[in-house]
Amino acid sequence: MGFPRIFIARRIKHILFAIVAVLAVFGALAVAAKAHPLLFGSSIAPSSSLPPSACDTECSLFIEPDAGIAPFITLVRGASKSIDLVMYELEDPAIFAALADAEKRGVAVRVILNHYFYSGGSGFSRGNPNEMAYVALARAGAAVRWSSARFTYTHEKSMVIDGARAFIMSFNLVPKYYPTGRDFGVADTDAADAEAMEAAFDADWNAADGRAAAVQVSPGNHLVWSPGSRPAIAELIDGATRSLEVYNEEMADDGIVAALERAARRGVAVRIVMTWSADWKHAWDALVAAGTNVRTYPETSSGLYIHAKAVIADGARAFVGSENFSATSLDQNRELGIMLGPSPATVVLRAVFEKDWAGAEPFRGG
Numbered sequence: 001m002g003f004p005r006i007f008i009a010r011r012i013k014h015i016l017f018a019i020v021a022v023l024a025v026f027g028a029l030a031v032a033a034k035a036h037p038l039l040f041g042s043s044i045a046p047s048s049s050l051p052p053s054a055c056d057t058e059c060s061l062f063i064e065p066d067a068g069i070a071p072f073i074t075l076v077r078g079a080s081k082s083i084d085l086v087m088y089e090l091e092d093p094a095i096f097a098a099l100a101d102a103e104k105r106g107v108a109v110r111v112i113l114n115h116y117f118y119s120g121g122s123g124f125s126r127g128n129p130n131e132m133a134y135v136a137l138a139r140a141g142a143a144v145r146w147s148s149a150r151f152t153y154t155h156e157k158s159m160v161i162d163g164a165r166a167f168i169m170s171f172n173l174v175p176k177y178y179p180t181g182r183d184f185g186v187a188d189t190d191a192a193d194a195e196a197m198e199a200a201f202d203a204d205w206n207a208a209d210g211r212a213a214a215v216q217v218s219p220g221n222h223l224v225w226s227p228g229s230r231p232a233i234a235e236l237i238d239g240a241t242r243s244l245e246v247y248n249e250e251m252a253d254d255g256i257v258a259a260l261e262r263a264a265r266r267g268v269a270v271r272i273v274m275t276w277s278a279d280w281k282h283a284w285d286a287l288v289a290a291g292t293n294v295r296t297y298p299e300t301s302s303g304l305y306i307h308a309k310a311v312i313a314d315g316a317r318a319f320v321g322s323e324n325f326s327a328t329s330l331d332q333n334r335e336l337g338i339m340l341g342p343s344p345a346t347v348v349l350r351a352v353f354e355k356d357w358a359g360a361e362p363f364r365g366g
Contacts, residue, residue, distance in 0.1 A: 100140035115146035196220030226335030264291035295360035316342035
């Protein structure tokens with residue numbers, strides 16, 4: 001694949017990264033992500049509810065399903081001192097093996113697994129589907145605990161390596177989801193973020209298995225935690241002046257829906273891509289009536305499934321995390337997201353959205 005002449009002539013670093021990144025979206029995302037880490041740009045103004053700034057060159061982006069699980073395995077294999085992992089669903093034997101190998105070479109491995117899963121009308125079930133992971137990791141010598149009952153679900157997907165490198169994800173570690181799930185992961189080397197995530201992990205570790213309640217968590221420089229993430233996400237939406245691109249698996253939170261409606265009514269071009277579910281039809285009808293554009297993918301076993309949770313504001317700032325747009329996720333779960341700033345990587349995030357938007361079907365409403 002050749003580079004455009006303007007790319008060679010100008011030799012400007014940021015344009016170089018941006019062109020390679022956009023080409024990667026449409027041709028070779030996984031290869032380009034490995035060869036040219038996608039860096040996030042300058043900060044956004046501090047506020048009472050947003051983190052103090054948006055992640056800049058400390059962060060790089062992974063796009064699923066294109067990148068596959070290899071970036072995660074690479075991070076695990078690169079650990080020399082410690083691995084602290086929080087995961088909603090962990091069912092991948094390759095991950096079990098990588099964590100077990102880390103423990104064998106002297107890395108201190110700690111894992112918090114979600115304990116409670118919704119089982120329809122019968123309420124909650126314990127230890128399923130994470131039982132196999134719990135047993136396998138415990139047998140390998142890793143320290144494993146079930147998540148705290150303080151949270152409805154521990155839906156967070158995160159990892160800290162050696163107390164210094166953080167990985168914040170929207171995807172679960174389940175092989176059946178890898179081929180079709182649209183998801184994102186952010187690798188973050190910001191020291192304050194890693195410190196805040198380690199402190200939160202310690203608090204949740206000490207609150208796990210029926211222990212004492214977890215303590216207040218810190219946003220570090222860029223983090224967005226649940227319970228309590230609605231204000232930061234809504235403020236990002238409310239701050240948009242030109243455009244909003246939105247991914248989510250759910251659309252059931254009145255506060256977020258209202259923020260999107262406000263944006264559309266003040267003239268912001270709001271576009272939402274999701275996987276079809278009748279559960280969100282009422283919200284979609286209201287959003288379309290307010291002037292937003294909604295497109296969906298059919299819920300199939302082989303087509304693209306929108307599992308990502310992301311908001312891109314004015315093509316320059318973004319949120320990526322584990323938070324679904326539901327009251328349970330924003331108010332009751334343990335969740336984690338990150339705010340990202342203007343940069344070539346935001347261009348990539350938006351380019352992925354454009355590709356997914358083009359492939360989705362318009363929701364007509366009614």
